[in-house]
Amino acid sequence: MTRFVLASASPRRLDLLAQIGIKPDQVDPADVDETPLKDESPRNLALRLAKLKAEAVHASHAGAVILASDTVVALGHRSLAKASDEGEARKFLGQLSGRRHRVYTAVAVIDGENNMHARVVRTDVKLKRLSPSEIDAYIDSGEWRGKAGAYGIQGLAAAYVNFISGSYSSVVGLPLFEVSQILSGIGYKGLKSA
Numbered sequence: 001m002t003r004f005v006l007a008s009a010s011p012r013r014l015d016l017l018a019q020i021g022i023k024p025d026q027v028d029p030a031d032v033d034e035t036p037l038k039d040e041s042p043r044n045l046a047l048r049l050a051k052l053k054a055e056a057v058h059a060s061h062a063g064a065v066i067l068a069s070d071t072v073v074a075l076g077h078r079s080l081a082k083a084s085d086e087g088e089a090r091k092f093l094g095q096l097s098g099r100r101h102r103v104y105t106a107v108a109v110i111d112g113e114n115n116m117h118a119r120v121v122r123t124d125v126k127l128k129r130l131s132p133s134e135i136d137a138y139i140d141s142g143e144w145r146g147k148a149g150a151y152g153i154q155g156l157a158a159a160y161v162n163f164i165s166g167s168y169s170s171v172v173g174l175p176l177f178e179v180s181q182i183l184s185g186i187g188y189k190g191l192k193s194a
């Protein structure tokens with residue numbers, strides 16, 4: 001069977017792939033510059049970075065299927081990526097508090113013949129209005145680390161999510177329906193059938 005390489009350091013993405021029966025032959029995270037371009041929309045940022053990550057890893061795995069992804073939380077035209085420290089995480093949570101936002105996750109797959117297949121999935125999410133003590137407790141939990149927008153829907157923050165419309169798995173890090181569609185489309189055989 002064609003080798004499958006996950007170009008991601010995210011443990012969530014590995015778990016999500018396992019959920020649909022995919023165990024990568026190798027995990028080879030991509031190290032790319034995630035700085036947004038001037039006036040780049042959150043959607044375009046997620047798509048560009050997912051493709052960039054796939055391409056960066058593709059070079060060293062000829063003939064393999066490569067999968068990479070990127071998640072961006074969007075508030076209006078603003079992109080909230082991973083918070084770099086507690087102060088930024090606190091700022092992001094304050095901005096998200098009580099407001100609806102969008103989560104864009106892009107997935108990019110390069111097939112065994114070097115063709116790129118990419119999709120972006122939008123999910124709308126709302127966090128309830130957070131009190132200062134709720135923000136403090138969440139910061140103390142450390143769960144904000146390494147997550148776009150400084151929250152993880154799959155953990156403690158689930159208690160604060162009062163609305164979601166779209167793809168839950170995409171918010172966690174990988175839109176499983178679209179991943180499965182792309183992999184079926186390229187004839188990849190490692191999918192678990194439902």
Ligand SMILES: Cc1cn([C@H]2C[C@H](O)[C@@H](COP(=O)(O)OP(=O)(O)OP(=O)(O)O)O2)c(=O)[nH]c1=O
Nearest residue numbers: 008009010070071147148151152153171172173
């Ligand atoms: C909004 C949200 C994001 N996240 C995570 C998914 C991604 O891992 C992370 C966004 O950062 P990304 O840059 O998309 O990914 P990453 O740096 O973790 O891994 P890699 O680039 O190697 O693939 O935020 C959650 O786990 N739960 C959530 O609710």
